[in-house]
Amino acid sequence: MYTLYWSPASANMTPHAMLEDIGVPYELIKVDTSKGEQRSPDYLKINPHARVPTLVYDGGKILYETTAIALFLAERHREAGLAPKTDSADRPLFLQWMAYLTNTLQIALMHWWHPEHVIDGADRQAELKTKAEQQAAGMFRFLDQHLAKSGPYLCGQTFYVCDYYAVMLAQWTEFMATPAHANPHVNKLIRLVMQRPGYARMLKAEGIEQPV
Numbered sequence: 708m709y710t711l712y713w714s715p716a717s718a719n720m721t722p723h724a725m726l727e728d729i730g731v732p733y734e735l736i737k738v739d740t741s742k743g744e745q746r747s748p749d750y751l752k753i754n755p756h757a758r759v760p761t762l763v764y765d766g767g768k769i770l771y772e773t774t775a776i777a778l779f780l781a782e783r784h785r786e787a788g789l790a791p792k793t794d795s796a797d798r799p800l801f802l803q804w805m806a807y808l809t810n811t812l813q814i815a816l817m818h819w820w821h822p823e824h825v826i827d828g829a830d831r832q833a834e835l836k837t838k839a840e841q842q843a844a845g846m847f848r849f850l851d852q853h854l855a856k857s858g859p860y861l862c863g864q865t866f867y868v869c870d871y872y873a874v875m876l877a878q879w880t881e882f883m884a885t886p887a888h889a890n891p892h893v894n895k896l897i898r899l900v901m902q903r904p905g906y907a908r909m910l911k912a913e914g915i916e917q918p919v
């Protein structure tokens with residue numbers, strides 16, 4: 708039994724869709740970040756960084772960081788085929804994309820959504836948002852070029868959880884001047900991922916009525 712602490716349309720989208728795909732029993736506990744619930748004393752005991760998602764497994768063990776949760780679930784439930792096996796030719800590229808998405812693209816998006824985490828002052832925050840938006844748009848253009856050559860999935864012909872991660876990050880660009888889905892090959896990846904029943908069930912459960 709797993710417990711996933713989540714907030715609508717947040718980084719939990721990836722592990723949430725994975726739990727649907729895997730088909731194991733799990734419960735969801737909502738921590739609404741728009742209401743600041745991630746800073747409640749009870750949640751801070753579970754995740755001292757005041758972020759979602761957090762996964763609780765094996766009767767009380769705690770894991771946070773989306774990539775760690777995603778790799779943990781994929782490796783624990785290999786039969787779901789959400790990650791290439793360690794000796795697969797796709798494995799190095801898969802690891803590259805997981806790291807790139809979480810360490811590089813997600814950071815640019817977080818700077819756009821939460822400039823106040825990085826810098827004080829409305830003017831400087833606005834400058835940071837502008838820069839972050841340019842960076843994120845450039846990174847999605849780069850992913851688009853990669854997908855044009857080597858898609859339709861990030862690792863080629865096979866879907867892995869890095870594709871959930873990329874589509875989740877694309878969702879976060881919906882209010883930007885150049886949303887990720889404006890890139891044709893990223894758009895194709897989004898459409899492919901949307902067809903996956905687990906992803907669709909996650910969107911419904913999180914109340915995301917207008918996915919990108």
Ligand SMILES: N[C@@H](CCC(=O)N[C@@H](CS)C(=O)NCC(=O)O)C(=O)O
Binds near residue numbers: 771772774809821
């Ligand atoms: N590196 C963390 C970042 C998680 C993160 O920043 N989550 C956001 C929601 S997408 C959050 O909890 N924000 C709350 C806040 O900024 O106070 C991960 O990937 O799990």
